[in-house]
Amino acid sequence: MCIVVTVVATAIIFPLTVVAAIITLDPGASVWVVRLLWSPVLIRAGGARVVVTGQENVDPKRPTIYVSNHQSTLDIPIHFVTVPVNFRYVAKHQLKYVPLIGWYLWIAGHIFVNRGQRDKAIASLDAAARKIRGGTSVFLYPEGTRSDDGSVLPFKKGPFALALKARVPVVPITIEGSGKVMPKNSWNIKPGPVYVRIGKPIDTTAFAEDDREGLARAVRDVIIAQSLELGGKGGDSEQAVAAAGVEGEAPSRRNAS
Template identity: 75%
Template sequence: MLRNLFCMLVTAVATALLFPVAVLAMIVTLDPGKSVWVARRLWSPILIRTGGAKLIVSGQENVDPERPTIYVANHQSSLDIPVGFVAVPVNFRYIAKHQLQYVPLIGWYLWLAGHIFINRGQRDKAIASLDEAARKVRNGKSVFVYVEGTRSDDGRILPFKKGAFALALKAGVPIVPVTIEGSGTVMPKNSWNIKPGPVYVKIGKPIDTKAFGENDREGLIKAVRDVIIAQSLELGGKGGDTNDAIAAPGVEGIGRQRRTAS
């Protein structure tokens, strides 16, 4: 209980203190990317260490800061946000649910730093957000997205939403698969019951989207998801159902195949 309260307190204090630092960095340098540096080098390590997580990253040689890239990952825990910032040493922009922009300080930071909010409940707004993301990528920015659309309850890799893959095909840039394992044990979904332990991140080799047809989102999804599932198993995780790769329209965590069967 004391550890949990301590983690909550440190998270609140670190966020409150570093938010103005991030804003100041943007103002002084006129570069929103500097605020991402603050999140990656200061805020995230504090949160990871406070929770007692030991971050173990492999495959960073597959990260090229000079190459616009879409990093896609599975999602087990709220801890994945700082984990992603630290594991992938690039001043990327997250693609996040639109609800996050209303969270005090964190939402304000994401908005000011140029992170991209997606309203999946409104198709027109979702398309506009993806178009904005495509512009950022073409201008040399990288983006990071948790493609399941929600956190997994049991650590299994859930079906993937299509948006990030449509973005990759539109922007013509590679996708790098990122697998996170152990964060759901350290900080379970919808819980502050912190349990110190290792968090593994494996960064896969870039996948050339040009090898897929302009509209072959499903083929690209399956190729990327198969890599993330294989990496999950390598890290001691539970993997996922390779046959049910694509999320049903309008829902999160439920595959199209499973929904049709039910």
């Protein structure tokens, strides 16, 4: 039933995002349509009861990079609702080719990154940094994939290169419970609570311009601490950074295998 509601809601609301962008001549208007209409429908269909804390750390007037762990497909609509900022997602370039969802992401000006090609990935991050310095906030999932068991996976360093290029604050966000409501690679819905905790901004100017790993560890440590506070599994603080070209896996673990 949930997937039917998702498909129908997407098919109906997608044209509205296009109309909003055309009428206002502002692609960002489509983000508000998604936040106010599409996201609540999907959250209700998924059976999630969302509890959010820390919204005082969200400043719509300040360009910011929002970073969260990733447990479920539901995370996307939940974050649209709980982080009331006209942000853009940084998404895998493969999503560009998904009917309706990909079209929406393109029209709304969300940022696609081709992780498989280094030159294109760097160009995408440079473009994103320019957009952020121009006043646009972005949202990303540095694990690069959804966690199978709810633990916080190692982070890719690329997103933090973006943060250091843009020199804007990073706000760590922890989501807990969405993986139980809608597990990865499953439409087996189990209604329940989902907790979102928004941490205090981390000042990127306190890090050297090339200290991607240091910033990644600092942000991840906050997300792990918040996960534990919310009753989650936290994560291995030593396995902080993912192996090059690999999502959700640290170098030592990969080498050992």
